[in-house]
Amino acid sequence: MNLITRIPDTNGKERVVIIGGGFAGLELAKKIDQKKYQIVLIDKNNYYQFQPLFYQVASSGLEPSSITYPHRKSFQRSKNFHFRMCKAQEVLPKENILRTNIGDIPYDKLIISTGCDTNYFGNDKLREDTFPLKSVSESLLLRNRILLSFEEALSAKNEDELKETLTFVIVGGGATGVELAGALADMRSSILPKDYPEIDFDKMEIHLIDASPRILSSMSEKASTSATNALIKRNIILHQNISVKSYNRPEVELSNEEKIISRNVFWVAGVKPNSLNGLAETAYHSRGRILVNKLNQVNGYNDIFAIGDTAILITEENPKGHPQVAQVAIQMAKNLARNLNNFSDEKEYVPFVYHDRGSLATIGRNAAVADLGRFRFGGRFAWWLWLWVHILSIIGMRNRIAVFIDWVWNYLNYDVSLRLLIKPKANKMYEEQ
Numbered sequence: 001m002n003l004i005t006r007i008p009d010t011n012g013k014e015r016v017v018i019i020g021g022g023f024a025g026l027e028l029a030k031k032i033d034q035k036k037y038q039i040v041l042i043d044k045n046n047y048y049q050f051q052p053l054f055y056q057v058a059s060s061g062l063e064p065s066s067i068t069y070p071h072r073k074s075f076q077r078s079k080n081f082h083f084r085m086c087k088a089q090e091v092l093p094k095e096n097i098l099r100t101n102i103g104d105i106p107y108d109k110l111i112i113s114t115g116c117d118t119n120y121f122g123n124d125k126l127r128e129d130t131f132p133l134k135s136v137s138e139s140l141l142l143r144n145r146i147l148l149s150f151e152e153a154l155s156a157k158n159e160d161e162l163k164e165t166l167t168f169v170i171v172g173g174g175a176t177g178v179e180l181a182g183a184l185a186d187m188r189s190s191i192l193p194k195d196y197p198e199i200d201f202d203k204m205e206i207h208l209i210d211a212s213p214r215i216l217s218s219m220s221e222k223a224s225t226s227a228t229n230a231l232i233k234r235n236i237i238l239h240q241n242i243s244v245k246s247y248n249r250p251e252v253e254l255s256n257e258e259k260i261i262s263r264n265v266f267w268v269a270g271v272k273p274n275s276l277n278g279l280a281e282t283a284y285h286s287r288g289r290i291l292v293n294k295l296n297q298v299n300g301y302n303d304i305f306a307i308g309d310t311a312i313l314i315t316e317e318n319p320k321g322h323p324q325v326a327q328v329a330i331q332m333a334k335n336l337a338r339n340l341n342n343f344s345d346e347k348e349y350v351p352f353v354y355h356d357r358g359s360l361a362t363i364g365r366n367a368a369v370a371d372l373g374r375f376r377f378g379g380r381f382a383w384w385l386w387l388w389v390h391i392l393s394i395i396g397m398r399n400r401i402a403v404f405i406d407w408v409w410n411y412l413n414y415d416v417s418l419r420l421l422i423k424p425k426a427n428k429m430y431e432e433q
């Protein structure tokens, strides 16, 4: 065993090790009583990421620093809290040890909140050639790809090459796909013709492909119809009930045999859990998520818990589990924190119950859809609501102000100011981590 010796002694307290400082892990770390527990948070990044706004970074609307927040800053005043930037590799439940790439960490209670990653459904070619959107680094890569395509268009040797560079294909008609398509359409109508006056933007095509019969399938039919109309109004080409069969750059083949030629394929079609090895087989659901009971205990374990996107709680009311959204992750974290804080007082554990606060999605400037209980509406009011809900959900006052200023500026000037193609240099330092 290669113990991380530099984590201070617990002084008789129990140690709670949390893997992943996303919506769930961060909320839990903030809510656990540090007088009762020592908290060790580990994450492969040293910052929290606000995923709902990744598409804004990708479409040059926001800087990456506005939607991220350093973990160490969140806990500057916490005495019984320790952060380690590392990758969890395996759990050894018999020894109560978490194995990471920087050594082993003993735990009394282990919380798995590792979230999800992009799912290519076993197609390696798609993984190599398309662009995902599951991290802030990927958002920057996508931003570079979008901007590079216009630079490439200027030196296209013939009409075919021009079409390849000016065609954008977004696969996945959930909120992210719809929001990205809308943002690209807004750029096409207002900003890009000013930046690239030599390009004829009537030739720029945006395709949105979705395997289900309607986009935003997790929202109401009214929201789907309203979003569909807003996308069509923005000249986005919709392919519904159609999936991508293959992508051999630049040729996208669809399930209806149609072909689209494009260098820019953005894959936002599915997620798979970032599961952790080492648990008994009975702890994993057929799709890899970790099975938990109503107290978020992993199936078969008393001292290992899973919360957020990676966990699945199957109940009579939710036979397929809860939706993989931020509110479920946050509410699971709050409930678990309350149970852990009450644990030593021998109070009764409270089972997790999800309170659905509704869904919002934006399609672009002045257009959004909202499903809030009985109230289902779209248009400008939904868009303003979407803006405020997102500004208030971002961590850090500086970030909220920065996002507010960027959005006001963009709104008044029909502009996004961050159209920079910054290429990070490959460096051994990153590979070793």
Ligand SMILES: Cc1cc2nc3c(=O)[nH]c(=O)nc-3n(C[C@H](O)[C@H](O)[C@H](O)COP(=O)(O)OP(=O)(O)OC[C@H]3O[C@@H](n4cnc5c(N)ncnc54)[C@H](O)[C@@H]3O)c2cc1C
Residues within 6 Å of the ligand: 019, 020, 021, 022, 023, 024, 025, 042, 043, 044, 045, 047, 048, 049, 051, 052, 053, 054, 055, 086, 087, 088, 089, 113, 114, 115, 116, 133, 134, 175, 176, 274, 307, 308, 309, 310, 324, 325, 326, 327, 329
């Ligand atoms: C582009 C996009 C847009 C979205 N939009 C919305 C939206 O509008 N509304 C909404 O409700 N939800 C939205 N979601 C979903 C929402 O972001 C997730 O439901 C939420 O992030 C789940 O929280 P989590 O804590 O389970 O996981 P995450 O927030 O993903 O956090 C997981 C953390 O674990 C860390 N991690 C993973 N593996 C390891 C490891 N092996 N070792 C160490 N650390 C690890 C990661 O670095 C990360 O910090 C969106 C998601 C994406 C990708």
